[in-house]
Amino acid sequence: MSRAPRTLYEKIWDSHVVERAEDGTCLLYIDRHLVHEVTSPQAFEGLRLAGRPVRRPDLTLAVADHNLPTTKRVDANGMRLPIADPESAGQLAALEANVAEFGVPYLDADAAEQGIVHVVGPEQGFTLPGTILVCGDSHTAAHGALGALAFGIGTSEVEHVLATQSLQLKPSKTMEVRVDGSLGFGVSPKDLILFIIGRIGAGGGTGHVIEYRGEAFAAMSVEGRLTIANMSIEAGARSGLFAPDDKTFAYLKGRPMAPHGEEWERAVAAWRDLATDAGARFDRSIRFDAREVAPIVSWGTSPEDVAPITASVPEPDSFADPERRAAARKALAYMGLVAGQKLQDVAVEHIFIGSCTNSRIEDLRAAADVMRGRKVSASIRQALVVPGSGLVKRQAEAEGLDRIFTEAGFDWREPGCSMCLAMNPDKVPPQGRCASTSNRNFVGRQGPGARTHLLSPAMAAAAAVTGRLADVRELIRS
Amino acid sequence: MKAVTRIQGRAIPFGRRNVDTDVIIGAGHLKTITRIGLGRHAFETVRAEPGNVFDDPAFAGAPILIAGDNFGCGSSREHAAWALADMGIEAVIAPGFSDIFAGNAFRNGIAAIVLPQRAVDRLLVVAADHMLTVDLHIMTVASPAGDLYHFEMDAFRRECLMAGHDEIALTLAREPAIRAYELRTGT
Incomplete structure (x- = not known):
C-alpha cells in the first residue's frame, strides 16, 4: 500500500x-x-x-x-x-x-x-x-x-x-x-x-x-x-x-x-x-x-537574548521591533548590564553546573576537562556541580571527576534540580550573577533578583576559573 | 468546571511580551498541594515595580488581562493558570500564547483569546477607560468605544469552556476504544 x-x-x-x-x-x-x-x-x-x-x-x-x-x-x-x-x-x-x-x-x-x-x-x-x-x-x-x-x-x-x-x-x-x-x-x-x-x-x-x-x-x-x-x-x-x-x-x-x-x-x-x-x-x-x-552566553531575561562570547551587550535600539527594544531595556536594567559592555568583562560570583539540560556524564567531563589542574577564582562566592542522577554521580566518581571539581573549589552535590529554579535551598542571592548551565534566564528564576547567564558546561568552568564570562577556547588552547 | 460564555468588565492593560510562567507565579509558591489561594502571589516581580497596572485600583477585580505575544511561555506549571483564576481572571487576550499555558488556561475556565498585535495594541489603549466584553458565542471582543474584533477558537476547547465539561469524564466514556487500542497494539 x-x-x-x-x-x-x-x-x-x-x-x-x-x-x-x-x-x-x-x-x-x-x-x-x-x-x-x-x-x-x-x-x-x-x-x-x-x-x-x-x-x-x-x-x-x-x-x-x-x-x-x-x-x-x-x-x-x-x-x-x-x-x-x-x-x-x-x-x-x-x-x-x-x-x-x-x-x-x-x-x-x-x-x-x-x-x-x-x-x-x-x-x-x-x-x-x-x-x-x-x-x-x-x-x-x-x-x-x-x-x-x-x-x-x-x-x-x-x-x-x-x-x-x-x-x-x-x-x-x-x-x-x-x-x-x-x-x-x-x-x-x-x-x-x-x-x-x-x-x-x-x-x-x-x-x-x-x-x-x-x-x-x-x-x-x-x-x-x-x-x-x-x-x-x-x-x-x-x-x-x-x-x-x-x-x-x-x-x-x-x-x-x-x-x-x-x-x-x-x-x-x-x-x-x-x-x-x-x-x-x-x-x-x-x-x-x-x-x-x-560559544554563546545569554545577556538578558529570555533565552532568545543570546550572543557569542566575543560580542558585546547589545544596544536595545539595535532591535527593529519596538516590543523587543522595550524588553531589552528592561532586561539590561534587571541584569545590571550596560549596552556596549564586552561580555567577557562581565564578572560573575556564582557558578552552577547541573539541571536537566546539562548534568549528564559528558557535561561533567567537559567541565572537568577545563578545571583539571585549575582553581575556582577567589572572586567566586559559590560554585556547584550537581549531577543529574545518582548513577551519573557514581560514574563521575569512578572517573575521578568529583576530585577534580572539589580540589578546584567546587561543591560536589547530591542529584536534583538544584539552582535551576529556586525551589530548594540552592538559590542565587538578589543581584547575584550566575554563570549557569541551566535552561532559563527568566527574571527571578534562580532566586528573587538573581541574574542568570546561560552557557555550556565548559563555558561555566571557564567562568569559574576566570571569575567572569570567558571564552573557553582560550583556556583549552593554552 | 464552571461554564463560561460571556465575560464583561475591566481589562488589565499589561501588554508585556514573553511573560513566562515564572513571572506569573514564582517557584517559591509551587510547593502548595492545593489549587487555591495563589492569586495574591501572582506577578510578584511585576508588582514590585512602582505604578504597575496590577496594583492600580481601577483594575481591582478585573476579569480580563491583556498581554503581549508569547504569554505564558516557559514552565508547564498549571499554578500559573490557577493563580490567574484565583485573581478572578476569566479571559486573557494576547497576540500569542505558549501551547502549554493555553491548554492549562482552558482547563481552568480561562479563555485564551488570540488577536492580532494591532488589535491588542488598540485594546491596551481602550482598556484604560472602558470595560471590554468577550462573547464566546459569537467569538468577539467589543468595547463601548465601538471596537469589535472577531477571534477564532478551537471548537473543542470552546465547547468545553461554554459547557464547563469535565474532560476526564468525556474521555472515560471512550474507555472501550482505549481498551481496543491496547489490545490491538499489545500495550
Missing part, C-alpha cells in the same frame, strides 16, 4: 490515534508518564475526589527532583535526613503517600537511581523511540533526543493521563531545523541550541514540533541531543525530535527498562523505520551551517 510521505512526527502521531474526531482532535494513547512531586499532588487529589484509579501504573514512573536539597540525604547509619523546609518536605511526603496509595512505581529519594526526571527516563530505558511520553514539566521535550514524541503537560493533563492513559490533542505543525557542517573547536550542543533559540526567538516555535536534522545532529552523541531537545521549549516548541539511529540503540541497549533479548531485536527493527520519509513536507524549515556557531 503506498501512502503520502510522512515526517517522523506524523508517523508517531498516527500510530497512537485511538480515535479521531471530525474537527481533527485526536484521542492519543500515552505510552509513558513520568511524575514528579511539584505538578502531581493536585492531580492525585483530583483522582481521589472522583474515586478514580490510576489506569496503568505499569506505564508510569515517579521520582522527586525539584524540591530535594542537594546536600547529604542520609546520615552515617543510612537513615534519611529530614528536609528543613516544611513545604518541600510536605510535597515529598505527598508524592510518597500518593504513589503508595495508587500503586505507582517510584524511585526512592535515597535510591542510587534517583535523579532529575529527564535524566532518569533515558538512563533507565523508560524513554524509548517511537513512544509518546509525557510529564508535568516543560523540559519533557528532552526525551525527543531518543526519538520519543515527548512533551510537557499541565496538572489537569497529568490527572487525565493518570485516569485514562490518553490525551485529547490536535496535531502540531512541523518545523525542520537543519544544521549541516560540524561544530567548531570548543563549541558544544548547548551553544548550538542557544544559537537556534536566538535565531527563531522564544516564541518562534510555538504551535510546532521541531525535528533536528543534518550532519551536526547526526554526529552528535545521544547526551548532546538530550541537551538540544530539552531546550526546544525555550523556542516555544512543545517538543523536539531526533530520528533514532545506531547511536540511540547503542545508548539504550541493556538499560534496565528497555526491552531485552529477542524483544530488543524486534524493537530495534521497528525503530529503524522511525525516520522522516524522503519527500515529506515540513510546515517550516530553517537551515544553517554549524560553523556559524561560536
Whole structure:
C-alpha cells in the first residue's frame, strides 16, 4: 500500500490515534508518564475526589527532583535526613503517600537511581523511540533526543493521563531545523541550541514540533541531543525530535527498562523505520551551517537574548521591533548590564553546573576537562556541580571527576534540580550573577533578583576559573 | 468546571511580551498541594515595580488581562493558570500564547483569546477607560468605544469552556476504544 510521505512526527502521531474526531482532535494513547512531586499532588487529589484509579501504573514512573536539597540525604547509619523546609518536605511526603496509595512505581529519594526526571527516563530505558511520553514539566521535550514524541503537560493533563492513559490533542505543525557542517573547536550542543533559540526567538516555535536534522545532529552523541531537545521549549516548541539511529540503540541497549533479548531485536527493527520519509513536507524549515556557531552566553531575561562570547551587550535600539527594544531595556536594567559592555568583562560570583539540560556524564567531563589542574577564582562566592542522577554521580566518581571539581573549589552535590529554579535551598542571592548551565534566564528564576547567564558546561568552568564570562577556547588552547 | 460564555468588565492593560510562567507565579509558591489561594502571589516581580497596572485600583477585580505575544511561555506549571483564576481572571487576550499555558488556561475556565498585535495594541489603549466584553458565542471582543474584533477558537476547547465539561469524564466514556487500542497494539 503506498501512502503520502510522512515526517517522523506524523508517523508517531498516527500510530497512537485511538480515535479521531471530525474537527481533527485526536484521542492519543500515552505510552509513558513520568511524575514528579511539584505538578502531581493536585492531580492525585483530583483522582481521589472522583474515586478514580490510576489506569496503568505499569506505564508510569515517579521520582522527586525539584524540591530535594542537594546536600547529604542520609546520615552515617543510612537513615534519611529530614528536609528543613516544611513545604518541600510536605510535597515529598505527598508524592510518597500518593504513589503508595495508587500503586505507582517510584524511585526512592535515597535510591542510587534517583535523579532529575529527564535524566532518569533515558538512563533507565523508560524513554524509548517511537513512544509518546509525557510529564508535568516543560523540559519533557528532552526525551525527543531518543526519538520519543515527548512533551510537557499541565496538572489537569497529568490527572487525565493518570485516569485514562490518553490525551485529547490536535496535531502540531512541523518545523525542520537543519544544521549541516560540524561544530567548531570548543563549541558544544548547548551553544548550538542557544544559537537556534536566538535565531527563531522564544516564541518562534510555538504551535510546532521541531525535528533536528543534518550532519551536526547526526554526529552528535545521544547526551548532546538530550541537551538540544530539552531546550526546544525555550523556542516555544512543545517538543523536539531526533530520528533514532545506531547511536540511540547503542545508548539504550541493556538499560534496565528497555526491552531485552529477542524483544530488543524486534524493537530495534521497528525503530529503524522511525525516520522522516524522503519527500515529506515540513510546515517550516530553517537551515544553517554549524560553523556559524561560536560559544554563546545569554545577556538578558529570555533565552532568545543570546550572543557569542566575543560580542558585546547589545544596544536595545539595535532591535527593529519596538516590543523587543522595550524588553531589552528592561532586561539590561534587571541584569545590571550596560549596552556596549564586552561580555567577557562581565564578572560573575556564582557558578552552577547541573539541571536537566546539562548534568549528564559528558557535561561533567567537559567541565572537568577545563578545571583539571585549575582553581575556582577567589572572586567566586559559590560554585556547584550537581549531577543529574545518582548513577551519573557514581560514574563521575569512578572517573575521578568529583576530585577534580572539589580540589578546584567546587561543591560536589547530591542529584536534583538544584539552582535551576529556586525551589530548594540552592538559590542565587538578589543581584547575584550566575554563570549557569541551566535552561532559563527568566527574571527571578534562580532566586528573587538573581541574574542568570546561560552557557555550556565548559563555558561555566571557564567562568569559574576566570571569575567572569570567558571564552573557553582560550583556556583549552593554552 | 464552571461554564463560561460571556465575560464583561475591566481589562488589565499589561501588554508585556514573553511573560513566562515564572513571572506569573514564582517557584517559591509551587510547593502548595492545593489549587487555591495563589492569586495574591501572582506577578510578584511585576508588582514590585512602582505604578504597575496590577496594583492600580481601577483594575481591582478585573476579569480580563491583556498581554503581549508569547504569554505564558516557559514552565508547564498549571499554578500559573490557577493563580490567574484565583485573581478572578476569566479571559486573557494576547497576540500569542505558549501551547502549554493555553491548554492549562482552558482547563481552568480561562479563555485564551488570540488577536492580532494591532488589535491588542488598540485594546491596551481602550482598556484604560472602558470595560471590554468577550462573547464566546459569537467569538468577539467589543468595547463601548465601538471596537469589535472577531477571534477564532478551537471548537473543542470552546465547547468545553461554554459547557464547563469535565474532560476526564468525556474521555472515560471512550474507555472501550482505549481498551481496543491496547489490545490491538499489545500495550
